Amino acid sequence: MEKITISTDSTSDLSKDLIEKNNITIAPLHVLLGESDHKDGIDIMPEDIFNYVKENNELPKTSACSVAEYIEIFTKLLNDNDYVIHFTISLKLFPSLTISQALSTNKPCPVDKWSESIIFTLPSNSFAAKTALLFLKRISKENSSMEKITI
Numbered sequence: 702m703e704k705i706t707i708s709t710d711s712t713s714d715l716s717k718d719l720i721e722k723n724n725i726t727i728a729p730l731h732v733l734l735g736e737s738d739h740k741d742g743i744d745i746m747p748e749d750i751f752n753y754v755k756e757n758n759e760l761p762k763t764s765a766c767s768v769a770e771y772i773e774i775f776t777k778l779l780n781d782n783d784y785v786i787h788f789t790i791s792l793k794l795f796p797s798l799t800i801s802q803a804l805s806t807n808k809p810c811p812v813d814k815w816s817e818s819i820i821f822t823l824p825s826n827s828f829a830a831k832t833a834l835l836f837l838k839r840i841s842k843e844n845s846s847m848e849k850i851t852i
Contacts, residue, residue, distance in 0.1 A: 709788040711741040728774050735761040
């Protein structure tokens with residue numbers, strides 16, 4: 702039986718309970734408040750951002766995970782799984798799709814296993830990501846191979 706895991710970036714806005722219950726890995730985007738760089742959902746929460754905007758009358762900036770951060774995340778996931786199904790926000794709005802797509806075809810792979818594994822990258826908005834993540838998590842538990850899921 703193939704081991705399949707699900708990951709997404711922090712734009713999916715999944716609840717902590719949903720993430721933990723379904724063992725979903727989150728790639729945190731960067732939130733820039735003035736000169737300060739924070740990882741979304743790790744060292745900064747939405748309430749912190751709202752407070753910053755209210756106090757400073759300045760909107761935050763965001764940036765994608767770096768290639769190095771994606772390599773670290775996917776390397777860990779592929780050490781324990783055969784496949785990663787990764788959701789990320791639309792290419793039109795954010796560069797994280799381009800980065801994760803590039804990593805999925807990277808040769809030579811940072812981990813030997815990458816050459817045999819496919820990292821599926823699916824652009825999605827928050828609502829669609831939640832629905833698709835839950836659906837894929839359920840069917841990945843019920844099916845023994847990626848082929849059955851993708852057909």
